[in-house]
Amino acid sequence: MSDADAAQERxxxxxxxxxxVRPVYTEILKFYxxxxxxxxxxxxxxxVPRIDIPEDILAMKxxxxxxxxxxADFEIDLAASTRLLEKLCEIAGASPSADMKEAARxxxxxLGAESLNPKDLFDLALGKxxxxxxxxxxxxxxxLLFGYNSIRPSLQLCSEHLSAxxxxxxxxxxxxxxxxxxxxxxxxxxxxxxRSYVCSFCWHEWLTPRIYCxxxxxxxxxxxxxxxxxxxxxxxVEGCDRCSRYIKTIDLRKTGRxxxxxxxxxxxxxxxxxxGDLSA
Numbered sequence: 001m002s003d004a005d006a007a008q009e010r011x012x013x014x015x016x017x018x019x020x021v022r023p024v025y026t027e028i029l030k031f032y033x034x035x036x037x038x039x040x041x042x043x044x045x046x047x048v049p050r051i052d053i054p055e056d057i058l059a060m061k062x063x064x065x066x067x068x069x070x071x072a073d074f075e076i077d078l079a080a081s082t083r084l085l086e087k088l089c090e091i092a093g094a095s096p097s098a099d100m101k102e103a104a105r106x107x108x109x110x111l112g113a114e115s116l117n118p119k120d121l122f123d124l125a126l127g128k129x130x131x132x133x134x135x136x137x138x139x140x141x142x143x144l145l146f147g148y149n150s151i152r153p154s155l156q157l158c159s160e161h162l163s164a165x166x167x168x169x170x171x172x173x174x175x176x177x178x179x180x181x182x183x184x185x186x187x188x189x190x191x192x193x194x195r196s197y198v199c200s201f202c203w204h205e206w207l208t209p210r211i212y213c214x215x216x217x218x219x220x221x222x223x224x225x226x227x228x229x230x231x232x233x234x235x236x237v238e239g240c241d242r243c244s245r246y247i248k249t250i251d252l253r254k255t256g257r258x259x260x261x262x263x264x265x266x267x268x269x270x271x272x273x274x275x276g277d278l279s280a
Contacts, residue, residue: 004040011033046153048076071126078118080154081154088146089111107121122151166178183200184200235268
């Protein structure tokens with residue numbers, strides 16, 4: 001079985017197992033499963049050059065705990081990302097969101113008429129300067145959504161290449177991704193309670209101190225708290241009294257389900273709502 005086939009099978013299994021215990025996610029995960037499967041298929045045909053960092057610069061960044069690159073520095077396979085963008089527009093035709101369907105239609109038509117340069121969408125996702133509206137009638141949020149999901153395979157490949165320069169055995173004692181400097185989107189507990197974060201942008205996973213707020217560097221356990229539900233012991237929301245922010249955590253020790261971070265990012269939307277209610 002190829003790496004792409006294995007990854008796709010894990011995604012299918014994770015989606016099945018989530019919807020079996022939380023049927024409310026059936027419709028949205030049906031859509032995102034198709035997106036994630038398309039991204040894994042695209043990743044197998046995506047090729048990006050390695051980002052070379054001079055040895056002296058690399059040593060300095062590692063010593064000073066600087067991220068290796070900025071988001072705008074990621075290499076993108078333009079052709080593969082464009083093909084994936086076209087596929088995502090097809091998939092979005094079955095989206096439960098009317099806004100997403102309309103955005104997909106307009107993007108697809110504009111690509112066909114060559115009135116939209118897909119690189120503009122990708123540059124938006126990379127945070128590069130975009131001085132004008134990319135496509136009239138398509139919101140910036142929708143443009144960002146399609147642009148980002150089209151380049152995610154390239155981002156992951158770059159991240160995997162760059163991670164070879166890191167010491168992955170030691171906790172990264174900052175709250176941002178050691179690869180790209182983005183905030184974590186998820187936290188995971190494993191084994192004897194070791195914690196890792198998953199980057200919200202490049203999806204790199206890194207070890208982090210157990211008692212720690214990634215948003216303000218708070219290590220005071222009296223100001224860090226969490227809540228969970230008896231019905232979902234594998235999930236917790238961890239909050240910080242100092243900065244009033246939170247992160248969603250998956251305790252892998254308390255579940256036998258297949259855990260795929262991209263799937264869990266969608267399957268924990270109810271935790272975002274719960275955290276919002278508590279902080280209101």
